[in-house]
Amino acid sequence: MEGLSDDLFVNNAVKKMKPNTCIKVYEYAEKRKKYTTNYIKALNKMYNNNTGIHYLFLADNDSCIYPNQKIGIIANSYPDILMENIVIVENEIESWYMAGLDRKACKKLKIKWEEDPDNVTKEIFKKSLGRRNRLEICPKFFPITR
Amino acid sequence: MKFMSIKSIKAWNYKSFNNLNVNLSDFNIIIGPNSAGKSNFISILQFLRDIINSGVENAISLQGGTEHILNANAKNDTAGIEILFDAKISSNFGSNNSNLNITGILYRINIELSGKVKKLKKYRYTETVEFHLEDGSTLSMSNINGKIKMDDELTNKLGSFIKFILARETSDKSILTLIPIIPFFERSNIPQIYDIDPKLSKHSIPLSGLAELEQDGKNIALVLKNLTKNNESMKKLIGLVDMCLPFINKIAIESLSDKTIILNVRENFNNSLELPATFISDGTIEIITLIDILYFERRNVVAIEEPEKNIHPALLQKLVELMKEASKTKQLIITTHSPEIINYIDKDNIFVIKRDLDGFSIIKKPEQDKELKYFLDEEISISQLFSDGFLN
Numbered sequence: 001m002e003g004l005s006d007d008l009f010v011n012n013a014v015k016k017m018k019p020n021t022c023i024k025v026y027e028y029a030e031k032r033k034k035y036t037t038n039y040i041k042a043l044n045k046m047y048n049n050n051t052g053i054h055y056l057f058l059a060d061n062d063s064c065i066y067p068n069q070k071i072g073i074i075a076n077s078y079p080d081i082l083m084e085n086i087v088i089v090e091n092e093i094e095s096w097y098m099a100g101l102d103r104k105a106c107k108k109l110k111i112k113w114e115e116d117p118d119n120v121t122k123e124i125f126k127k128s129l130g131r132r133n134r135l136e137i138c139p140k141f142f143p144i145t146r
Numbered sequence: 147m148k149f150m151s152i153k154s155i156k157a158w159n160y161k162s163f164n165n166l167n168v169n170l171s172d173f174n175i176i177i178g179p180n181s182a183g184k185s186n187f188i189s190i191l192q193f194l195r196d197i198i199n200s201g202v203e204n205a206i207s208l209q210g211g212t213e214h215i216l217n218a219n220a221k222n223d224t225a226g227i228e229i230l231f232d233a234k235i236s237s238n239f240g241s242n243n244s245n246l247n248i249t250g251i252l253y254r255i256n257i258e259l260s261g262k263v264k265k266l267k268k269y270r271y272t273e274t275v276e277f278h279l280e281d282g283s284t285l286s287m288s289n290i291n292g293k294i295k296m297d298d299e300l301t302n303k304l305g306s307f308i309k310f311i312l313a314r315e316t317s318d319k320s321i322l323t324l325i326p327i328i329p330f331f332e333r334s335n336i337p338q339i340y341d342i343d344p345k346l347s348k349h350s351i352p353l354s355g356l357a358e359l360e361q362d363g364k365n366i367a368l369v370l371k372n373l374t375k376n377n378e379s380m381k382k383l384i385g386l387v388d389m390c391l392p393f394i395n396k397i398a399i400e401s402l403s404d405k406t407i408i409l410n411v412r413e414n415f416n417n418s419l420e421l422p423a424t425f426i427s428d429g430t431i432e433i434i435t436l437i438d439i440l441y442f443e444r445r446n447v448v449a450i451e452e453p454e455k456n457i458h459p460a461l462l463q464k465l466v467e468l469m470k471e472a473s474k475t476k477q478l479i480i481t482t483h484s485p486e487i488i489n490y491i492d493k494d495n496i497f498v499i500k501r502d503l504d505g506f507s508i509i510k511k512p513e514q515d516k517e518l519k520y521f522l523d524e525e526i527s528i529s530q531l532f533s534d535g536f537l538n
Binding site: 022024025026035038039041042043045046051053 | 503521524526
């Protein structure tokens with residue numbers, strides 16, 4: 001994962017959807033490329049040796065025109081990465097928080113409803129939260145029925 | 147060679163451990179996330195110490211009662227610990243001055259509980275001493291809930307010593323369980339646990355009190371007061387402190403009018419002024435206390451909980467060097483959350499504690515953990531894995 005917002009998403013959403021799966025989040029955005037590469041190499045070996053351990057590399061699409069462009073950039077930065085393990089978030093993880101929320105759910109969370117969640121950026125999401133802390137609010141997104 | 151050191155620790159249904167079996171070396175660093183079981187591991191030593199000092203029932207009480215000893219998910223109502231000490235004690239107990247060397251002492255306590263409230267039903271305390279004979283064979287003698295049992299051959303070899311041992315059997319059984327078989331078992335061989343709280347050392351303390359350092363280190367002023375009586379010890383203490391805190395040139399103990407004493411320190415910055423402990427940093431007190439534990443406390447087996455708590459990361463390398471040096475004369479078992487400390491430790495000295503999927507604590511060396519080995523093979527350090535949360 002890139003950073004804290006992704007970490008919160010995985011810990012609050014994915015772990016609830018996959019309660020019997022052990023999920024470990026590694027935030028690579030502020031780590032040296034060499035460290036992340038070493039982790040990728042180790043995880044590749046674990047996967048190849050059928051240890052039952054699998055990894056996904058999540059990245060925001062950011063300003064790329066299409067996801068494959070971003071996948072190419074990542075593969076260029078981390079040559080050892082298995083391309084099929086790269087997951088591109090359209091456009092930023094914050095849009096995944098908003099995806100599927102109807103007006104009623106947004107009202108309950110006291111955030112602005114977005115007609116097109118794909119276009120929700122960090123900045124839009126942050127503005128919607130106001131002064132509220134991400135660590136406090138983000139977990140509240142997930143018990144809501146979608 | 148140390149007089150005695152712990153070779154292995156076993157525990158069953160004890161606190162968060164389901165089935166613990168670990169071999170220790172002279173220098174052991176225990177790492178793991180919060181609530182993994184580090185303190186429960188250390189409490190095994192505490193339990194043994196309390197059994198030796200105060201008896202089984204008091205030791206159980208000091209652990210919070212039987213209900214806090216038995217693992218909540220235990221499949222039966224039996225819990226216990228077993229600690230094997232490596233010893234090298236030469237003696238001429240044997241008849242005709244034949245040598246009987248003590249090579250190992252094993253302590254085992256098994257408690258059986260009953261009912262919903264997990265009331266103590268019975269316990270079995272065993273202390274077994276292993277003797278090594280000149281011909282290479284071994285014989286053993288056990289104290290089981292106060293009753294002495296031994297190999298027949300040992301009875302013959304022990305000669306007059308046996309009369310003393312067997313005479314003890316006729317005395318009060320309840321007291322016998324508290325007395326080790328080995329009458330010369332020195333207090334220095336009883337494991338001691340330290341969890342230093344430097345804030346407690348900032349106040350003056352009564353002039354009367356224990357001469358040895360207490361678990362939380364609050365009586366460090368009194369301990370150092372005794373140390374100041376010996377010039378050589380004091381020079382050694384200042385020398386060791388200087389390694390970590392070169393701005394300190396004097397450590398003194400001041401007697402106050404209300405029959406209390408307080409630790410004072412003189413710094414190079416204000417040469418004429420001695421600062422009382424109240425104005426000394428927590429880290430300074432912690433380092434002075436750690437040096438006392440590592441180099442002056444007469445204990446052969448020492449466990450220290452998170453020694454890095456108040457110490458600047460830049461000083462931790464020196465602290466590790468002090469610990470490594472001290473481990474040549476006493477066995478150290480250290481718990482830590484500090485990636486800096488881990489960074490300076492050989493991975494052979496590290497143990498990782500974590501919970502398995504059933505919630506039981508497990509302890510392994512990094513090399514024994516198949517998954518960790520993949521990371522280590524890619525030159526990811528233990529310290530890095532620890533910081534990134536991969537040891538959880």
